[in-house]
Amino acid sequence: MDTTQNEQLRARAQRVVPNGMYGHQATSLLPSVTPQFFSRAKGAYLWDYDGNRFIDLMSAYGPNLFGYCHDEIDAAYIEQLKIIDGATGPSAQFVELAESFVETVTHADWAMFCKNGTDATTMALMTCRAFRGKRKILIADGAYHGAAPWCTPIPVGVVDEDRAHFIYYQYNNVASLEAAVAEAGDDFAGIFATPHKHEVVYDQEAPDPAYAKAARALCDKHDGLLVVDDVRAGFRVDRDCSWHGLGVEPDLSSWGKAIANGHPISCMLGSNRAKEAAGSIFVTGSYWFAAAAMAASLKTLEIIRGSDYLERTAAMGDRLRHGLAKVAHEASLPISQTGPSQMPLIMFNKNEGGRDLALTFAFAEGMVKNGVHFHPFHNMFVNAAMTDGDIDDILTAARATAKSLPNLATYEVNPIAQMAFAGA
Amino acid sequence: MDTTQNEQLRARAQRVVPNGMYGHQATSLLPSVTPQFFSRAKGAYLWDYDGNRFIDLMSAYGPNLFGYCHDEIDAAYIEQLKIIDGATGPSAQFVELAESFVETVTHADWAMFCKNGTDATTMALMTCRAFRGKRKILIADGAYHGAAPWCTPIPVGVVDEDRAHFIYYQYNNVASLEAAVAEAGDDFAGIFATPHKHEVVYDQEAPDPAYAKAARALCDKHDGLLVVDDVRAGFRVDRDCSWHGLGVEPDLSSWGKAIANGHPISCMLGSNRAKEAAGSIFVTGSYWFAAAAMAASLKTLEIIRGSDYLERTAAMGDRLRHGLAKVAHEASLPISQTGPSQMPLIMFNKNEGGRDLALTFAFAEGMVKNGVHFHPFHNMFVNAAMTDGDIDDILTAARATAKSLPNLATYEVNPIAQMAFAGA
Numbered sequence: 001m002d003t004t005q006n007e008q009l010r011a012r013a014q015r016v017v018p019n020g021m022y023g024h025q026a027t028s029l030l031p032s033v034t035p036q037f038f039s040r041a042k043g044a045y046l047w048d049y050d051g052n053r054f055i056d057l058m059s060a061y062g063p064n065l066f067g068y069c070h071d072e073i074d075a076a077y078i079e080q081l082k083i084i085d086g087a088t089g090p091s092a093q094f095v096e097l098a099e100s101f102v103e104t105v106t107h108a109d110w111a112m113f114c115k116n117g118t119d120a121t122t123m124a125l126m127t128c129r130a131f132r133g134k135r136k137i138l139i140a141d142g143a144y145h146g147a148a149p150w151c152t153p154i155p156v157g158v159v160d161e162d163r164a165h166f167i168y169y170q171y172n173n174v175a176s177l178e179a180a181v182a183e184a185g186d187d188f189a190g191i192f193a194t195p196h197k198h199e200v201v202y203d204q205e206a207p208d209p210a211y212a213k214a215a216r217a218l219c220d221k222h223d224g225l226l227v228v229d230d231v232r233a234g235f236r237v238d239r240d241c242s243w244h245g246l247g248v249e250p251d252l253s254s255w256g257k258a259i260a261n262g263h264p265i266s267c268m269l270g271s272n273r274a275k276e277a278a279g280s281i282f283v284t285g286s287y288w289f290a291a292a293a294m295a296a297s298l299k300t301l302e303i304i305r306g307s308d309y310l311e312r313t314a315a316m317g318d319r320l321r322h323g324l325a326k327v328a329h330e331a332s333l334p335i336s337q338t339g340p341s342q343m344p345l346i347m348f349n350k351n352e353g354g355r356d357l358a359l360t361f362a363f364a365e366g367m368v369k370n371g372v373h374f375h376p377f378h379n380m381f382v383n384a385a386m387t388d389g390d391i392d393d394i395l396t397a398a399r400a401t402a403k404s405l406p407n408l409a410t411y412e413v414n415p416i417a418q419m420a421f422a423g424a
Numbered sequence: 425m426d427t428t429q430n431e432q433l434r435a436r437a438q439r440v441v442p443n444g445m446y447g448h449q450a451t452s453l454l455p456s457v458t459p460q461f462f463s464r465a466k467g468a469y470l471w472d473y474d475g476n477r478f479i480d481l482m483s484a485y486g487p488n489l490f491g492y493c494h495d496e497i498d499a500a501y502i503e504q505l506k507i508i509d510g511a512t513g514p515s516a517q518f519v520e521l522a523e524s525f526v527e528t529v530t531h532a533d534w535a536m537f538c539k540n541g542t543d544a545t546t547m548a549l550m551t552c553r554a555f556r557g558k559r560k561i562l563i564a565d566g567a568y569h570g571a572a573p574w575c576t577p578i579p580v581g582v583v584d585e586d587r588a589h590f591i592y593y594q595y596n597n598v599a600s601l602e603a604a605v606a607e608a609g610d611d612f613a614g615i616f617a618t619p620h621k622h623e624v625v626y627d628q629e630a631p632d633p634a635y636a637k638a639a640r641a642l643c644d645k646h647d648g649l650l651v652v653d654d655v656r657a658g659f660r661v662d663r664d665c666s667w668h669g670l671g672v673e674p675d676l677s678s679w680g681k682a683i684a685n686g687h688p689i690s691c692m693l694g695s696n697r698a699k700e701a702a703g704s705i706f707v708t709g710s711y712w713f714a715a716a717a718m719a720a721s722l723k724t725l726e727i728i729r730g731s732d733y734l735e736r737t738a739a740m741g742d743r744l745r746h747g748l749a750k751v752a753h754e755a756s757l758p759i760s761q762t763g764p765s766q767m768p769l770i771m772f773n774k775n776e777g778g779r780d781l782a783l784t785f786a787f788a789e790g791m792v793k794n795g796v797h798f799h800p801f802h803n804m805f806v807n808a809a810m811t812d813g814d815i816d817d818i819l820t821a822a823r824a825t826a827k828s829l830p831n832l833a834t835y836e837v838n839p840i841a842q843m844a845f846a847g848a
Contacts, residue, residue, distance in 0.1 A: 016525075
């Protein structure tokens with residue numbers, strides 16, 4: 001696999017960007033063959049600057065729900081851009097999109113738009129505290145809610161006080177949640193929960209309905225707000241808030257990524273119970289009211305409501321899961337597949353127990369070399385531009401990868417990753 | 425002036441958005457005739473849904489530097505969007521834009537891109553603290569650096585700890601700055617400064633060169649980082665960082681708004697001294713690495729470097745300032761015009777001293793009714809799509825407004841604004 005152009009771009013980037021790249025898309029923890037830069041995207045595919053094509057199982061880390069460069073959604077963006085985008089005030093699309101979210105998401109009586117997923121979770125944090133003037137926020141231990149000082153998973157450049165009044169509980173553990181509420185006492189403001197447990201490296205876990213219902217009941221009993229952080233999973237597992245299927249409606253939810261198929265917009269949705277509190281906080285951004293991303297989101301919601309994308313991505317995820325299980329069984333590789341099948345986290349364990357990092361990374365490296373953008377420790381995302389044929393191609397790549405694995409005893413896992421995941 | 429459609433949109437928005445609108449573009453503090461929603465934008469003009477056209481002196485609160493729906497810049501965005509925008513990694517535009525900023529801004533050796541101005545200031549905050557592991561950050565009292573919990577000007581939904589380890593000094597006051605550094609002692613991390621004093625309601629103030637130089641010297645002496653927050657003023661007063669003309673180069677600067685003529689991108693720039701610290705923090709966002717806004721910013725920087733926009737906007741600002749002074753003099757209105765003339769804050773004082781809120785608001789209302797989007801307490805922005813003819817039209821509107829002012833003794837200033845600015 002030729003990586004010449006990619007290496008040249010990396011070298012140029014090193015000169016003018018700290019570490020050459022930063023954030024969740026930095027490839028510093030990935031097998032070194034993984035491209036850092038991409039030249040073209042269409043549907044389910046990405047091309048790097050060396051002419052290699054990849055079926056992209058990462059889907060831009062979530063935003064790509066219906067395929068890259070989607071004709072209809074991008075046309076909505078471009079048409080709006082020609083009339084008015086960001087201006088001195090919003091356009092009617094602002095109202096229409098809020099109405100569309102209220103129509104789509106059961107718990108939502110209103111919407112507030114922003115740009116980053118972190119904006120939406122930070123607004124939810126502030127709304128919880130504004131609700132009754134209480135301070136204590138319950139967060140599942142290790143959960144990712146963004147990269148601001150209060151939540152960045154690598155707390156460098158932050159002070160201890162940035163996380164004052166947070167109480168950490170164990171996801172899916174009702175007793176732990178109850179203990180955290182008790183600890184909060186009279187200062188209880190609210191509970192944050194991701195719709196399922198989807199932290200990097202660790203196996204994903206479905207939400208225990210008893211836990212979700214306990215979270216709702218505790219917020220009702222102690223007059224706090226329940227927040228479902230749906231930035232990553234929103235519209236991937238339901239056409240509504242991800243806890244709707246459990247019969248649990250939050251007071252607030254945060255959204256981003258897939259809601260405009262990659263165009264830059266995120267939002268906080270809320271119930272009337274939380275409306276006054278949400279209206280009392282001051283949050284804003286220069287580009288938050290721009291119309292083009294709203295037009296794209298309106299079109300995306302229309303397709304979400306009117307197409308069978310959800311059933312198709314779930315079915316393709318199942319096809320992938322079953323196919324990979326077969327490949328792994330044939331090759332006697334102890335595969336670990338967790339999470340909703342359309343948001344798969346795929347790693348490998350040791351026969352004697354524990355994660356097999358060498359096999360996990362070697363497999364991901366082989367997949368990349370065989371034309372599949374495959375992540376060794378982050379959940380991936382099946383998108384609706386994929387076809388059964390693409391899934392079959394991924395399985396063919398997996399079979400080829402399994403047959404030509406390197407000697408794992410001498411395989412060198414990316415040393416930064418090895419250090420980072422030593423405890424996992 | 426017909427406002428029927430605008431009122432209907434406001435009513436719809438009230439149902440599905442807290443207060444119907446939020447953030448800096450909410451018109452709740454403005455004369456009630458001010459449109460909340462706009463249907464079309466082109467060059468220097470905005471149209472509302474009732475068919476009223478406005479010369480827009482607000483320029484989207486800053487992003488509009490070269491005119492709305494700019495042919496070349498938007499074409500760069502759209503062409504890139506058709507090839508690749510947000511994906512699983514950045515495109516070459518990421519590297520090219522970092523190189524372009526390094527070429528354009530003297531103090532910059534590297535760049536990190538993000539979406540909101542607040543992202544860029546928050547990254548600077550974290551970088552200061554990561555630099556030597558120190559915590560104390562010096563911020564000018566009342567300065568606006570964004571709307572996150574650590575800096576939102578209306579601290580609802582935040583806790584006291586969000587502002588731990590901040591020390592507030594008086595802008596342009598060297599003694600106050602020195603006292604703050606002394607107070608920080610061994611825990612000094614850095615100094616934040618806006619390029620000039622540009623808070624709402626208060627007269628703008630040019631930076632005293634002695635103050636800027638003291639800030640630089642104190643950061644050198646006490647091993648901290650100097651941050652110029654250029655989000656609002658960047659490229660409005662210089663083709664370089666706004667303090668370049670003073671001979672003062674910061675370690676870090678934050679940018680947004682005008683850098684892509686309104687397309688959603690912001691950035692932190694820094695010197696090699698701060699590069700390792702910047703590389704040690706974990707910050708990210710789903711849309712931060714998207715290529716289309718970078719392509720638009722590359723084109724914007726090209727126009728910034730290659731056109732006379734800066735001299736033209738300054739000259740038009742002067743024409744506006746002198747013309748308004750004449751109109752005010754003829755009508756015996758004690759006008760207050762502060763700030764760079766291309767970023768004018770225009771208010772009125774009482775003859776006996778103190779701000780005349782009634783006249784300030786009545787004048788702004790009259791300007792809106794006469795077709796000029798005019799802000800009573802926020803600095804405005806002359807953009808390069810304006811012509812001398814537009815400035816003359818604004819002066820004609822000002823003359824008409826001055827001639828038909830309402831009875832100020834009975835004029836009702838927006839009561840929310842009156843309350844908000846009672847202390848100013």
